[in-house]
Amino acid sequence: MYDVLKGVRVVEIGSFVFVPLATAVLADWGAEVIKIEHPRTGDPYRGLVTAGMTSQVDDINISFQYANRGKRSIGLDLGKPEGRAMLDMLLAQADVFVTNLRPAVRSRLRLGVEDIRKANPNIVYVRGAGYAQKGAQADTAALDGTAYWARAGVSAALTPPGSEWPLNQRPAFGDVMCAMTLAGGIAAALYRRAAEGKPSIVDVALMNVGMWQIQRDILSAPFERADLTQRAVGRTERNPLTNAYRTQDGRFITLAIVNPDSYWAELCRVIGRPELVDDARFVNAKARRANVEACVAILDAVFGAQNFDYWRKALAGFSGAWAPVQRPAELHADPEARDNGFFTELAFDDGRKLDVVSSPVTFDEFSGPRQMPAAPEVGQHTEEILLELGCSWEEIETLKDKGAIT
Structure with a gap:
């Protein structure tokens, strides 16, 4: 080869x-x-x-x-x-x-x-x-x-x-x-x-x-409190642009936007909710963190209103980090994999x-x-x-x- x-x-x-x-x-x-x-x-x-x-x-x-x-x-x-x-x-x-x-x-x-x-x-x-x-x-x-x-x-x-x-x-x-x-x-x-x-x-x-x-887990372990029970971080305890969202047909779209202020306006336009750009609750990362439950709820509703294929097409031109949660069988026809x-x-x-x-x-x-x-x-x-x-x-x-x- x-x-x-x-x-x-x-x-x-x-x-x-x-x-x-x-x-x-x-x-x-x-x-x-x-x-x-x-x-x-x-x-x-x-x-x-x-x-x-x-x-x-x-x-x-x-x-x-x-x-x-x-x-x-x-x-x-x-x-x-x-x-x-x-x-x-x-x-x-x-x-x-x-x-x-x-x-x-x-x-x-x-x-x-x-x-x-x-x-x-x-x-x-x-x-x-x-x-x-x-x-x-x-x-x-x-x-x-x-x-x-x-x-x-x-x-x-x-x-x-x-x-x-x-x-x-x-x-x-x-x-x-x-x-x-x-x-x-x-x-x-x-x-x-x-x-x-x-x-x-x-x-x-x-x-x-x-x-x-x-290694990140191993290096952090000596500095963690032993009396704290390990638990999963909830979807409303993090940046809402680093979550998975369920589509109408039960599939998932993953967002991994760790610098959300750079992409918030573009995302709002792509998902068909441009009015959220200037919403005081979500205007920047600090505001979204303070209103994380409301932000996640809105995004849940938006992604849940359309099916998986719709969102794959709608997000195709979005410049932030996102991906469809694919099944192994779908990789055989994935254009990125083939190209x-x-x-x-x-x-x-x-x-x-x-x-x-x-x-x-x-x-x-x-x-x-x-x-x-x-x-x-x-x-x-x-x-x-x-x-x-x-x-x-x-x-x-x-x-x-x-x-x-x-």
């Missing part, structure tokens, strides 16, 4: 979403990504379809596709000496090694920093983890639902006060944020290696990204197509459709990659007979 990382080769031993999605971003940016999978079981994320834990359309595992588009897959059994030797051959020609295996597994498979750099001293070594590499929980199993969502405080920060149970996250909610963070760290490490000749060790932890996400390339078309070998969300960085302005190859089957490119490494067909057959490759 892009060529900013053209010539960079990435070797990934990753599973589920966090690390694989990070390397998918690198593939979007032009890197060659080789995904190493066990020749018989593959990435366990493939199997969540049969467990009913991810979405499938026809025979396409949608979740696996968005996290692994644009890669090639080689099936290697790293528990066999021959499979491990093939990994070293790949690493010798690679720029980046990425994994989310825990320390004990990396040690058993000889995938630590020293082991990898025996094959290539100049390689950037990258780890994605739940709780990073130090501390008592470095070897603890972790997913974004635990390390990012629960342990980092995100769930508690977003759960409405008074709720009996904590709010559950959406699938891979933390993983996608961590993936972009990791991709950015890898890009920075590649720049450092190019500028200084020094290969970095890059670490990103789910818990750390979760803390980063709610700016926020979807990438995946192409399958059989001619089918699938739209996935584009990684959120645009290089050199969007000028046409974004397209990438679909995610590979397990070991789909094993022979192709081994031939590129200089293996003969006889050697490949021997590796297959020994169960070291797909």
